[in-house]
Amino acid sequence: xxxxxxxDWNATTPLDEAVREAMLPWLGMRFxxxxxRHEYGRQARAAIDEARARVAAAVGAHPTEVVFTSGGSxxxxxFIKGAAALLKPGTVAVSAVEHPCVREPARQLRRNGWLFxxxxxxxxxxxxxxxxxxxLSHKPALCSVMLANNETGVLQDVPAxxxxxxxxxxxxxxxxxxxLGKVPVRFRELGVHALTVSAHKIGGPLGAGALVVDKRLExxxxxxxxxxxxxxxxxTENVAAIVGFGVACEQALARIEARKAxxxxxxxxxxxxxxxxxxxxxxxxxxxxxxxxxNTCFFAIEGVDGETLVARLDRAGFAIASGSACxxxxxxxxxxxxxxxxxxxxxxxxxxxxxxxxxxxxEVQRFATALLQQVNELKQLTAMAV
Amino acid sequence: xxxxxxxxxxxxxxxVDPRVAEAMIPWLxxxxxxxxxxxxxxxxxxxxxxxxxxxxxAALVNADPREIIWTSGATESNNLAIKGAAxxxxxxxxxxxxxxxxxxxxxxxxxxxxxxxxxxTYLDVQENGLIxxxxxxxAIRPDTIVVSVMMVNNEIGVVQPIAEIGELCRExxxxxxxxxxxxxxxxxxxxxxxxxxxxxxxxxxxYGPKGVGALYVRRKPRVRLEAQxxxxxxxxxxxxxTLPTHQIxxxxxxxxxxxxxxxxxxxxIRRLRDKLLAGLQDMDxxxxxxxxTHRVPHNLNISFAYVEGESLIMAIKDVAVSSGSACTSASxxxxxxxxxxxxxxxxxxxxxRFSIGRFTTEEEVDFTIDLLHRKISKLRELSPLWEMVxxxxxxxxxxWAAH
Numbered sequence: 001x002x003x004x005x006x007x008d009w010n011a012t013t014p015l016d017e018a019v020r021e022a023m024l025p026w027l028g029m030r031f032x033x034x035x036x037r038h039e040y041g042r043q044a045r046a047a048i049d050e051a052r053a054r055v056a057a058a059v060g061a062h063p064t065e066v067v068f069t070s071g072g073s074x075x076x077x078x079f080i081k082g083a084a085a086l087l088k089p090g091t092v093a094v095s096a097v098e099h100p101c102v103r104e105p106a107r108q109l110r111r112n113g114w115l116f117x118x119x120x121x122x123x124x125x126x127x128x129x130x131x132x133x134x135x136l137s138h139k140p141a142l143c144s145v146m147l148a149n150n151e152t153g154v155l156q157d158v159p160a161x162x163x164x165x166x167x168x169x170x171x172x173x174x175x176x177x178x179x180l181g182k183v184p185v186r187f188r189e190l191g192v193h194a195l196t197v198s199a200h201k202i203g204g205p206l207g208a209g210a211l212v213v214d215k216r217l218e219x220x221x222x223x224x225x226x227x228x229x230x231x232x233x234x235x236t237e238n239v240a241a242i243v244g245f246g247v248a249c250e251q252a253l254a255r256i257e258a259r260k261a262x263x264x265x266x267x268x269x270x271x272x273x274x275x276x277x278x279x280x281x282x283x284x285x286x287x288x289x290x291x292x293x294x295n296t297c298f299f300a301i302e303g304v305d306g307e308t309l310v311a312r313l314d315r316a317g318f319a320i321a322s323g324s325a326c327x328x329x330x331x332x333x334x335x336x337x338x339x340x341x342x343x344x345x346x347x348x349x350x351x352x353x354x355x356x357x358x359x360x361x362x363e364v365q366r367f368a369t370a371l372l373q374q375v376n377e378l379k380q381l382t383a384m385a386v
Numbered sequence: 387x388x389x390x391x392x393x394x395x396x397x398x399x400x401x402v403d404p405r406v407a408e409a410m411i412p413w414l415x416x417x418x419x420x421x422x423x424x425x426x427x428x429x430x431x432x433x434x435x436x437x438x439x440x441x442x443x444a445a446l447v448n449a450d451p452r453e454i455i456w457t458s459g460a461t462e463s464n465n466l467a468i469k470g471a472a473x474x475x476x477x478x479x480x481x482x483x484x485x486x487x488x489x490x491x492x493x494x495x496x497x498x499x500x501x502x503x504x505x506x507t508y509l510d511v512q513e514n515g516l517i518x519x520x521x522x523x524x525a526i527r528p529d530t531i532v533v534s535v536m537m538v539n540n541e542i543g544v545v546q547p548i549a550e551i552g553e554l555c556r557e558x559x560x561x562x563x564x565x566x567x568x569x570x571x572x573x574x575x576x577x578x579x580x581x582x583x584x585x586x587x588x589x590x591x592x593y594g595p596k597g598v599g600a601l602y603v604r605r606k607p608r609v610r611l612e613a614q615x616x617x618x619x620x621x622x623x624x625x626x627x628t629l630p631t632h633q634i635x636x637x638x639x640x641x642x643x644x645x646x647x648x649x650x651x652x653x654x655i656r657r658l659r660d661k662l663l664a665g666l667q668d669m670d671x672x673x674x675x676x677x678x679t680h681r682v683p684h685n686l687n688i689s690f691a692y693v694e695g696e697s698l699i700m701a702i703k704d705v706a707v708s709s710g711s712a713c714t715s716a717s718x719x720x721x722x723x724x725x726x727x728x729x730x731x732x733x734x735x736x737x738x739r740f741s742i743g744r745f746t747t748e749e750e751v752d753f754t755i756d757l758l759h760r761k762i763s764k765l766r767e768l769s770p771l772w773e774m775v776x777x778x779x780x781x782x783x784x785x786w787a788a789h
Contacts, residue, residue, distance in 0.1 A: 003416075004427055011429075012420040012628070020415060027407050027595060033399035037699070038706035039391055041398070070458035070597065073617045073627035101617025101626055108616055205414060206630035207458070207597045222614065224498050225461040225491030234491060235461035236399065236590060238597025241630075310425040319419075319426035 004319040005363045009295060009356035010150050010178060011321055015244075016203035022247040023205065026240035034237045035226065044239045051246030058249035059176075059195060059212055060186040067211045067232045068242055072177040072198035073101035074222070075211035076144075078233070079173045079194045080105040082219035083142055089113035090141035093170075095156070096121050096339035102144050102175055103335075118339075119145065124290035125154040125340045127161060139168045147179035147190075151336045151352055152287040153296025155183065162191040171217055177201055177209075181252030182293050193217045199241065204248030208241035255357055267355050268294035270364045274353065275299070277368045281375060284346065286337065295356065300342075300349035304378050309351055312374045318367050321352045391706040392750045396591075396684060396743035397540050397568060398708055402636065403593035403744070409639040410595065413632035421629045422620065432631040439638025443587065443600055446641040447566075447575040455601045455621045456629055460567035461491040463586035463601040464534075466625065467563045468495045470611030471532050471584065472504055475561060479529030482506045485517060485536070485546075486726045492534050492565055513728050514677035515544040522551065526558055536565035537585075538572060541723040541739055542676030543685025545573055552581030561609060567591050567599075571644030572652065572682040577602060583609040587641075589633070593744060594640030598633035601625075651744060656683035658742055658751050665755030669762060671775075675724055675737060686740040689724075690758075692772040693765045695735030701761040705754050708739045 006014070026047065032040025034048055049063070056063040069075045080102065084092065092106045096118040110116050117138065120131035127145055135143075143165045145156050162172040173194040176185050181202035187195055194217060198209040213219065225234030259266060271294060275285050278299050286298045300306065306322035313320055333347035355364070393401075402410075413435060419428025421436050437451070444451040457463045472482060484496050486508045496506045507525045512518055517535060526533075533555050535546050548564055555562035562581065567588035569575060577585065585602040589595055603609055603624070617626030663686055666672055671691035690698065699709055709721070720734035729737070740754070766772040774781060 006428065008420075008423060008426065008428070011423050012418060014418045015415055023414070024411075027402050027410065028404075029401070031399060031401040032706075033395075033590075036395060036398045036706070036708065038395065038703070040393065040395070040706055070462070071627050071630075074458070074615060077615050077617070077626075099617070100619070104616035104626070200420075200628065200630075205632070206420075206628060207633050223462050223465050224494035225464070225489070227490070234494070235459045236588075236596055238458070238595075238633075240595065241597050241633075307425075314426045319423075319428050321423065321425050 004314065004317050005367060006319045007353045007355060007359065007363070007367060008319050008321050009359075010201070010352065010354035012200050012206065013203050013356060014358065015205060016248055016251050018251055019204055019244045019247045023240045023244040026243050030239075034239060035228070044237070047239055047243050048237055051242045054246035055197070055210055055249050056212075058185075058253050059180070059197065060188055061195075061212045065187070065212050065215065067213060067229050068237065068245075069209045069211060069233055070207055070238070071200070071209040072175070072196050073209075075196040075198075075209045076101045076175055077105045078211050078219065078222050079196065079213070080109065080142065080144065081222060082232075083171055083217060084109050084112065084114060085220035086218045087141050091115040091117055091135075091138045092142040093117040093119055093135045093138075093140040094143070095119045095127050095145040097125055097149050097152075097154070097336040098144065098146055099150060099175060099177075102146065106144065121339050123341050124287045125149060125152045125336060126290050127156055132161065132164060136164060136168050140165065140170045142173070143170050144173040144175065146175040147185065148176075148182065148293050149336060150178045151334055152290075152298045153178075153293035153354075154287045155179070155291040155293065159189065159191050166191065178293065180249075181255065182295060184256060187212050199245035199248050202248045202252040205241045205244040207238055208245040210245070266294065267357070267359065270355055270359060270361055271295060271297050274364050274368055277372070281372055286340070286342070286350070295354050297353045299351060300346050301375055302346060302349060303382060304349050304375055306348055306350045309374060309378065312378070313370060316370045316374065318370060321354075322350060388749060388753060390704050392704060392753060393706045394740045394742055394746065394750070394754065395706050395708050396746075397543075397739060397741035399590050399596065400593045400743055401745065402595055403640060403643060405643060406594055406636050406639045410632045410636040413635045417631070419631070421631055422618065435631055436629055436634050439634045442638035442642040442645075446570060446645045447577050447585070447602065449577045449602055450605060453577075453602050453605050455603055455624050456634055457599045457601055457625055458597055459590075459599040460565065460586045460588035463599050464489070464491040464565055465495050466601055466611065466614050467584040467586060468492065468532060468534055469499060469614055471561045471563065471609070472499050473612040474610045475531040476504070479527075479531040480504045481527050481530040482532045482534070483509065483522065483525050483530060484534040485509050485511055487511050487515065487539055487541075487723045488534065488536055489540055489565060489567070492536070496534070511726055514680075515539060515542050515675070515723075515727055516677055516680060517546050517551070519547065519550055519554070523554065526554075526560065530558070530560050532561045532563060534563040534565065536568070537575070538566070538568040538682050539676070539723065540568045541721060542687045542727070543568075543682045543741070544676045545569075545680045545682060548582065549580055556581040568682070570641065571648050572684060577604075589637035589640055592640050592644050595633050595636040598630065598637045600637070652683050655742055655746070658746055658748060659683050659686055661748070662686055662740060662742070662751050662755060665751070666758055669759065673733070675727055675729065684741050684743060687737060688740070689729065689733045689737040690762055691733060691736060692769050692775060693736050693762055694769070695737070697765055698736060698738065698761070701765060702738075702757055704757060708741070709735070709737055
């Protein structure tokens, strides 16, 4: 069966085998509505409780702090709009490199009288201390900075940022969707009030996410109705996806533990080897000097259009991305790269490769070869056109 | 071979049809791409699967696929429709109308809008559960912008006169939303002729998976909404968030099957329901809640007088049913739908909703009739009120003494 080599793990991940096994009964004989009082319902309710405990354990939170949603986008919307609804309009500050599902809800708050501020980042994509200082002088009521960026892989110093925002009385949220399963994510140690996580980024199914939230933070629900999730998120629970999410969290945690014991051939080794090849071929690798996820490589080759390169690599049998999936319909260059001061022209050449736990050294090597070949061909075409 | 408990709670949720599961699972496993990934085959094939499913949903209701927006379920669709329309059209007016018998997903949404400064009228229904069209006409104001009436009620199964309400709303330029979660696969829905502007769909009520639904948004004449979920701009900006391919494929397949099998299935189900009804009605003091004619064939909501509700539910543990809708069974309040029909608290508490479906067998119906007969007579034997009624005492004339 023809299957392109999958190197787009940040977009979504293949389903874990253990997750599949766990989910199937809930798409079969165990079909009860968790709110039903009979045995079918009780079974479903128990499965949700178990999944909640697993998700909580994976992030070092208490089960009662976990609110299940349909995914990461919804969880981000719930924090920003839900918290703002119960506060007097003030300032909402998000980093300049957030995913659209954080940035857009925050911008929407302007319609209710909120001020929207972006916290500038440096050339590597890390929040600048001085930029945060400026924002803090406006005493933001709500602040959101992602743990790990989906495009560059850059890790923010969330504990330090959260402490400073808490210091001026603000609520701090972090989008941990790309970080969970790749680096340790511990809710209390992060010192945040809210954390978003998503199942399909960690070997779980699409359709389940969670907002992990400090109970002192009052949220107005986004979705009203039957009162599920203690009133914070109404709607018949998607038992199968929630069960899958719980098992995926366990698996992800186990993999992080296993990685600590590993010596050779980690994802980092593969990624670093690829980057060495790219640099030799004249590529700019973004955020190379910053603390980053081990699996992500975001680069650009001047004069080579990112979309074109990616399309050719797809035909050659490799699945990668130019910019993030969620915005790959839009012709705009990456918002993240622009915020880092990268010129638009170079940003349009950006290509993202993101590896996963099934990626092999052979796959990465074949990819590097194919990439360089395609780049040469494209450069020749450009030279001919001149 | 009977499997216990016998499932007669199809209105709470339905099993995923094996054919639906079979269609879904490849999209959960091998074909796992993010449908928004434009850069590779994993993404494209997922996107194609999503569009095929959209076509199936549209076909069941005779709509254009471009009018179908994916959501996480009917609850979200109801929220999006009502809040989305109210917020968009609030310049025209601030008045909303709905029925007292709507699902909480509609009622709580309307209440939330009231807190935001909108005004709402919650119409009473007739004793048979149907809307009074004259009452609706009288309630409409110059500043009414949205009317929401469900097509099929989840508790009592009655079917509202959606066509007539649609004509009325269109005439007055009012946005008409219909919660059709309980309707798909049970009644014919033709959005080309019904003057409905927004319609909510659920997959898990029609043998599809939980966690996915849709909202129909009319293009001609164009209906506008304020999005409620912001982000990557998915679904033409109306609903951001990565689309769950396998769930959407499941909904598409479920709706495709519904379109093909609805007529034949309804015939079979009606026969089974009527058998159940006949089998229960031969007991005394048994009342059907809601109009029997304007009703889906799957639903039977019955009150058994002089039987304590909780005891009844416990006594018939061999069948999985519902008293009050699933979404609110955490609380032991008597069903607000039954109260709206004029049932008093005791009768409301002593009611059972039987809802049958695709996999219900005649054997299961026979067992249920027998079980109810045995348990009801036993419980009534223990009931002092029943004894008094048998002796001819009119309970309304009794002076109850407090201890």
